[in-house]
Amino acid sequence: MTGGAVGRALLRIATGAVLFFMYAPLALVIIYAFSDTGTSAWPPTSLSLKWLELAVANTGLRDAFLTSIAVALGATAIALVLGSLAALAVARHAFFGREVVSFVLIFPIALPGIVTGMALSTTFATVGLPLGVLAIIVGHATFCIVLVYNNVLARLRRTAASQEEASSDLGADSWQSFRFITLPAVRSAMLAGALLAFALSFDEVIVTIFVAGGVKTLPIWIFQSFRLANQVSLVNVAGLVAILLSVVPVYIATRLTRDTGAIGRT
């Protein structure tokens, strides 16, 4: 199946075509962000920086951007702690129901986001808690846990438990073994998981709309701007920022975890 120059050439063409299909819409966002007209009309007549300047001056956009950063940091912090703890438990202990942990952790990301969004917002309404930043952080953290968990678990499975056993045989207590043996081994995997969690949270809109109350994150600002004539031309600039702030962390994460390759969305 690998043989055949024709087959290989066809595969190469198909690969190129799919890559073009994947990148052309992203390239268009960049072109539109600098297009003079600010409409979808193609081709753009001339390029300018005016949307960039207007976007920087737009306070609503700036507030939304800062809210998104705050939410993503909060969700990442929770996901980092809970995901690492779950990975340590699963990798280094045998217990009844261990397989269930992975299944339950995957659930929030495998189920349609609309279900998570509906579930959280009905719960907040039923219990009588206000929607808003806290609700968004809870929602995001719930499906970000699995990103940290998968990365740390993959790393722990590659790190022999015998190193920790050797450490305790040499007189280290649990804390010292963790601090000097386990933590250095999983640190970069934790960072990679945290970067992915940040990128996912920064980008999330399906769940966010249901739990945001009146709060505007950057994706919500973008979503609402689709319908506002005076803001729609800023959407491509905002989108450029959104793309950079998720692509850059993910790129760093892939460099950090080249040994395990545990990056996907699961």
Place this chain on the structure above:
Amino acid sequence: MTSGTRATPPELTPALAGSARRRLAAALHRRPRLRLGLLLAGPAGWLVIAYLGSLAILFLNAGWSRDPFTGLVHRDWTLANFGQLVTNPLYRTVALRTVGMAIAVTVTCALLAFPIAYYMARVASPRVRGLLVVAVLMPLWSSYLIKAYSWRQILSNDGVLNWALSPLGIHGPGLNEVGLWLVLTYLWLPYMILPVFAGLERIPTSLLEASADLGGRGLMTFRRVILPLVFPALVAGSIFTFSLTLGDYIAPSLITTTQFIGNVILANFGVPNLPLAATLSLVPLVIVTIYLLIARRLGAFEAL
């Protein structure tokens, strides 16, 4: 450290037990069950309370009803909303349409993903393979909203697609269901490529050589060796393409005026009729849960 059956002999620990922290650490070391409990309490508590608890309350809400005159929610659990789901032809049409779209998108993604995944896994050099993995990951993680919006601009009447196709005298699909099928395929394609790539990479070369030695030609090897081995990975990818399509309401509203399950849930969310929205959101929940159970049987979870 592995399973907690081996406790440290007590005579070794006193030398360490200086501070309170050390005493605590030593106590934890002797009690692996307690350590496990402390490790799991946070994540398990969070998922049970924030997630499973929320799903339970969602289910509870699905049985409640909203008084159309007072706007108050009656908290006595009935099957009325579920009855409406089955008898109202609108909901049936919308549900079937959404599932149909999810199937179409999943099949298209699988067809598009296979050649590139195969090239990555079995033809490309290790260096090119690494680059291609990053090249597939980047669009996956780029802002979903902006990708959908970019397609709205591409598909619009004066957009780039019609501009590119006009010399040929043809028109793009435009902003309708066909356009949406294209957009959703675009959005979820990387989710299919990555597991299929991983699945293809795991197939030992010796198996393909054995097939060739036994006289299996290209197509024969593909059908009898490669496809069965990569099938769990295809199912793993399909979990995402299927589930993400079922739950999407933003791309449908940007690209079409047609209603999908997500749009109907959003339209009833909040003031209009929260209990009905809750009932409706059980539809994708149930469909995807069944899908996940089947996928697990087909070995998809090992291929994730």
